[in-house]
Amino acid sequence: MSGEALLRVTGLRKCFRGPDGAVVDVLRGVDLALAGGELVAVVGRSGSGKSTLLNLLGCLDRADAGELWFRDERLSGAGRRALARFRGRHLGFVFQAFNLIPELTAWENVLLAARYAGRPRAAAVPIARALFERLGVLERADHFPPALSGGEQQRVAFCRAMLNGPDVLLADEPTGNLDADNARVIVEELRRARSGGRAVLLVTHSLELARVADRVLALSDGHLAGAGA
């Protein structure tokens, strides 16, 4: 680790009930600490619970058991409003399916993050412009997502994730739907994102992609184990 633990979970458990009523334990007591300035990859086969772990870390779902801390703030048991504020101010998400809102332009999608975080538009606009420029999507800013290629959508989604300068960036198979060139751009951005004390968690089934990480952890049978750097 290259800094203090920003996000920490202990004893994280999550189970789901299948269509046949059977209970599936996806996470069976996961411990993980993400430090500022490090890029951690979690690998595992499909269905191993990688996305579930990322959702729990991102407070997009509730764990059945376990504790989640951000610095010295306990997030487990926090109210909906507190969790929403935490997500807006401290987290950034990059999803495999981009998850842009199709009725908004690329520009509006990105500025939405500032609005929900309570940041003044005037302060967010120059940052958004710089991000769009850096990721090469400035000319596409007024386009709606369906008019953008997959690579462009993911770059816009990356701009959105980075707009508020999150402390933790959570990326779920961020290159899963991209061609090689666009994947390279995103990988480069993930590496760049960890600078400045930011923690980056990358969830992927691709060992090749995981190689960019400082630390690689393997999720198997609901447990997380070190898989080497």
Added chain:
Amino acid sequence: MTALSAPGRRRGRVVPRGYGFAIAGIAVGMAGLVALGALADRISRFIEGGHRFVLGQISVAGAGIGRGAGFTAGGLLPERTLEAVRRVPGVALVQAQVMLPFDPGTSELFSVNQELVLGVDLRVPTPNRSYPSFPVAAGRFLVPDDRGRVVLGADFAAARRLRVGQSLRIAARDFVVVGVLERLLTAPDRFAIVSIQDARELWLELDPLLRRLFETPGGLAPDDLNTGAAVGWAPGVDPDALAARIRREVPDVNVAAPGEVARRLEASTAFFSWLMAGVGGIGLLIGGLSLSNTVAAATFERIRDFGIKQALGATDGQLLAEVLRESLAVSLAGGGLGIALALVAGGAVDRRAAAAGQQLFLFSGRLIAFALGFAVVLGAVAAVYATARILRVPPAEAIRRGA
């Protein structure tokens, strides 16, 4: 940097993108609601107009089962009887009238709202307190010396495309149209109003038996040819009590007290009142279900957007405010479009119906304001309900379900 020359320029959109189908759905429901409401209002106005009229005067006819088509069933009301009515304490005005079917060949059985010729004694001010004068839309009302002149109700004139200055044949006589009344949405819309002298002559021409009686020496005088009279009461007099006194003190009359007539009218129009309530209720049900279902479905469809926005840090309050803003815009757009559709469709139907002297719809400001308010409130309720349901789903699940 053309793309960002006006960053976020689409923020000014009044109606959010992607709601076209929802707006169309709401519009159809609201058009149904407004059209049915306008139909119900039209029926209601007709009944209310009748009530106002009968409550504004005491209607008197002679004893018997009647020959003309007066407000009160009865026989001839001769002048001596009218004089006796005038002498009853409390009576302020007595206006002799002759009411005849415009088309004597039409049985009332086939006419819910018959066209009538109304002859009024123009030397006496109209005693009816609800209609002390008929509002004239074009031309003028009749004056005491008018002969061979007619003032038409709005529907009567529209059905024949008659205007001031044109001629109307009643029985075998031609009358010059001197005025057309404003549309009252009640019985006088289908009246042709003439002087009582003209009406008496028409009556004699139309009724051979009456003519024979009239020509019999020592028989009827012209002033005796009345189908009824409108009686006005002096200030402070109870009209129902006065009607009872006329009945007691004047022999050989049928007297319709305002209160009794109103009750009878209410009973006879109960079917229409219930029909109106039913039509209005069905309109509310159809419009309400259509609107709430459309808004709720449109909100549920956006479950993924909710999950994404929550991931970006949106609070429940922010999402609810957004949804309410959107539902307001969508409901107003759909409601406005639906009202416009109903106005266009209803207007087209009414233009066709006007050829037969009918108006089926009454689009009042009250109805339109109610429809818009209904759309906004119900839209907001449906949106809040759907949002509350969605917010029970964890953001990760919302994103997954909407994918």
